Amino acid sequence: MNRLKHAASPYLLQHQDNPVDWWEWSEQAFAEARASNRPVLLSVGYAACHWCHVMAHESFENPAIAAVMNELFVNIKVDREERPDIDHVYMSALHTLGEQGGWPLTMFLDSEGAPFWGGTYFPPTSRYGRPGFIDVLRQIAGIYRSDRERVGRNAQAIGDALQQSLQRIAEADEPDLSHLASQIARRFDRDHGGLGGAPKFPNPGLIELLWRHGSRAGNDASREAANRTLVQMARGGIHDHLGGGFARYAVDERWLVPHFEKMLYDNAQLLPLYALEAARTGDPLLLEAANGIVAWLKRDMLLPDGAFAASLDADSDGEEGKFYVWTLAELAAALGPEGAALFARHYDVTADGNWEGHVILNRLDTPDPTPEIADRLSALRTQLLAVRSRRVPPGRDDKILADWNGLMISGLARAAGLLGRDDWIKLAANAFRFVTESMTDDGGLAHSYRAGRLIAPGFALDHAAMAEAAIALHDATGEQHYFELARRWSNHLDRHYGEADSGLLRMTRADSAALPVIPRPTHDDAVPNANGLHAANLLRIAAQTGQPDDRALADQFLAVVLAAAAHAPMAHGSVLNAYDLARNGVEIVLAGPTRESFRRTALALPHLTTMLVDCPDPDGLPPQHPAHAYAKQAGNGATFVCLHGRCLPPVTEPNRLAEAVAGAG
Template sequence: MSPSTNRLIHSTSPYLLQHAHNPVDWYEWGAEALEKAQREGKPILVSIGYSSCHWCHVMERESFEHDNIAAVMNDAFVCIKVDREERPDIDQLYMEAVQALGVNGGWPLNVFLTPEQKPFFGGTYFSPSSWVQVLQNIHKAFQVNRAQIEDTAEELRLHLLRSDVQRFKQPYQGEGLTADLADAFKKLQAHFDTQWGGMDRAPKFIMPSVWLFLLRYHYITKDEAALQQVVITLQRTAAGGIYDTLAGGFARYSVDPYWFAPHFEKMLYDNAQLLSLYSEAYAVTRIERFKETVYETFDWLQQEMTHALGGFYSALDADSEGVEGQYYVWTNAEWQDLLGKDEPLLTDYYDLKPAGNWEHGNNILTRHKPEADFLKIHNLDAETWKAILDRAKKILHTARAKRIRPGLDDKVITAWNAMTVCGLVDAYRVFADDRFLKAAQKNMTFLTTALQNGDVLYRSWKGKHSVTTGFLDDYAYVIQAQLKLYQATFEEEWLHRAAALIGYTLAQFYDATDGYFYYSSLTAEPLLSRKKEIFDNVIPSSNAIMAQNLFHAGTLLDNDGWKQMAVAMTESLSHLVKSEPNYMSQWAIAHTEVRKGMAEIVMTGKDLSAVRREWGQQYLPFALVQGTEDKSNLPLLQDKPVLGDRPTLYVCYNKTCRLPVHTVEEALSQIQ
């Protein structure tokens, strides 16, 4: 191995490969590194990040690429690099440890462990001088005060063994669904940013599950304040710098309250959820900008994030040429050179400033001006303006394509891909555009062939599937995607696949002592503690998704045992839905479904596609759909005859059905 290449060169992780030429003697997490630490009695340094992480790149450039700093690391520690997207179990465990030490979490996450993998110190980004000081101090302390470090590490180990479920689980003491929802809404409403959307804080993450819950809250209560906050949030985010107005797709978060300056990396999981959110919001409001956002994001997904076999890549980096956002921003001089006589109009539309509206004379494109006002001010009709805008976008696309592109993390993560399938199916349902469905089906076929063996899922794929098997979010989102695909197509294969995976997940992840699921399976590599994921983050809680899966599949397959599991899971955490809805919004959705109940819609007869499409374009968040054009052994389809030669629709609750009807309009009148 040459001095400029370490053992990470054999990894398939794009993030680890970024560090393969560091002088640091990096190991991947595994037996080789852990046994070396035990054998040599050395502390372990675990450095965790991901390929599109800006500050991970900064710390690598400032510290890990320098021989003198690497020498300190190599001499005193066994150094392990972890891709948090491939090993979220390790990331979750040691993030919790660092937060228990009073440190704000983030990435890069640098954690020091005893040779027995017990954490005793950690932090996030360190400047080079601070990093060297930390390394030297820990090395000295480990030699001089080993017993004290071991005591701290043992205290942290015991803390990590505590279960969030044990801490927060309570018997259901709600006053009923209406009261529960009102309490949750009041908590959220107290922190609404009513001018700019989202919540009244910065940095701002979009947090789609919060707004998906509020759409459902509005559906039940007709509270216009809830809907208005969803609308202003989606309008502001689609108009802000957080959204790539030229190519589509959202960045991870905004550093300010105005959705103006993003942290420029684009993550698949954000855009997957936003496909669902903007589609559902369009179904409720028919605001055309929401539809445009879905289509633009889908185009970006197809053009920049899709493998030829149908898998979706993980992320686009924030940086290009080592500069954050450089690919996306414009100087006023560039704008003038490219756009000619149309430049003044477009400068006003996108709110560019001669000296730049951001850093270093650069401009971030935003478009907060109401289009009607803009057209009126400039005495333009919509058709003329569309021609100008389309022409300008083509010019800007061409110019931007000549720049050095941000790095692409081209691994395929099972959970994030299945989440994207959910977003695509939701878009197909609302817009009845076969392109969404075909992309979803192609991706799910890829997942079931490249990332599944029997009932075992694998975490990721890059030319081949990973050694690491799937975690709970992988199973939860694949099950959810297959349940959605079944309802969009009535192809029973997807329902049976989902049922098989539920059975496997119950066998491998479920803890019957408290009624919730571990994040890692029985056969996964054992870590210091086996955790359960309860709270939502930028990705919703995998336990909340599993509660929904159990309730939906239990309804569709008439499995009361699964439904009762879902009831128990949601009721025991319902008090947190009321007190902490920002971090429990997916649970709020699941709790509402369980307490309100889901309509069971059955469609029978020939040529159901038109009826199914018409049904899908309604906003009906509390309905599950089944159908067959022929015979079926599915329990809810039994004894549902076709009446006459027209499609027949049955609206049922708890397997008790209203009178059969023949049109969507008639069926809608029977929905509670």
């Protein structure tokens, strides 16, 4: 019996009509495995995953293969976005087997949940140099029946490797940020940006690290690596030039051919980076990319309750990328001969196409248009978008994830300040309101919401990302309730997710159901790690309160996370960026009843190390705050720029703030 029809996840519901006897992850499923003496087949994927759909069509919808699965295994289906803890543990187990990883994740477990073998995508019969799925099923089930000792040895070896990977460095030297940034810049592709090779992912945490180094040290190599990556992505096919937003990654080194799924978290992290570089350079291409992300968000991802959906599928009408690609004939029919000819010159449109006989719109090798031509191209893009909107759209995963929404809320609020878009702050505030009103759970947050159902308790990243969002909205608006929520969620993290022995945050609550190992990663994946975000949040909270105890707590936690990150600093962009904030953060104290004009100016500064301190009453500054001595000089409104325990004289004119911040550094 297939048990997925009552699932909340759109991904699981995609499989509710499979002939496979799917279970959701539950103790009942493992009890069935023990009672029937069968191993567990764990299949992990997500709704926007192209190869997940391929394996579903080839194998899970095939009655013959499903019959073998049902006879030999207890089959569990998991949405990795709904249960990132399960995905993390079993993907880590696959890595111990020497596999690169990816989705769909296919793992074989004993009846207690211990993994003993696995892989990713398997074709139904042997091809692509991979064994056929039905052969794998029979072989694994045969070994489980006849050689349980071998299964136990495999499971023990994987378990030992997982435990070993959790060992932490007790102490480590503080990182040399300039040296690390220079190393990373050298690994970035000089021609196309991004880390060299293919496939090519955005890696926003590393772009941010390079941007910080370029700004702080005036390092041309880091600044150029960050800029080139953002520019080439905006020119490439990974960027949706009609509808806005970016796909998850490119399969080539030039950013031409995307893997067409669009994820909320990628665009959440790219939005403030594009706004930042657009504010610094004035480049219209980068401004177009930032505006396009928000246009896509409002058109395709905004749900009626104000929050944001999780993703858009790579496939539509059964084909990957069909919604996004064109032929020259289609463009001519939509734009007419003259319009099509102009558009073709600027978006790499040819009769032969640039991908499987079709055209992926891009500007990688085309000239920058004049302002007049740019206006004409904008009108043509609008026409094409209207035509495209009549196609069968990609499927949308409409579950609401607290962590991904938190990342987007923060991105919107930061980008709004940089580009002067107050309407984006309203968009962010509406999403924030939904999460806080509809996704609270036992003093904290739930992880996922769909159709009135919550997946709870939430994970560490839910609280860290929403605390970051609250701080960003507090900076943008000065409304105190946002700051109070940031403190509450940060305290909740320390109380329910902190580990006394390691000092780090675990992924799950301390009272969560057991997995083969306790997931406590510190490295970034496609999303920043909760430990890195929490470290930065604690620093910003300490800046706002001005309390030495808060800063001591932030420094203590950051030291622990830095030690954990020492073995692989490039995988810990969020941690290194928090460290940069600790070492080089500039406090901008907004004081007095007429401070709002200073707020707008401060938010528009293209900096990543500024921390806004909102102070309606200058006398309210703690006595130990370095700006306290200047408080009486604030009058109706002033700004104090402080660094490393010292403050410059008050700035009483907003147009002098940028100069003061530059002088403080």
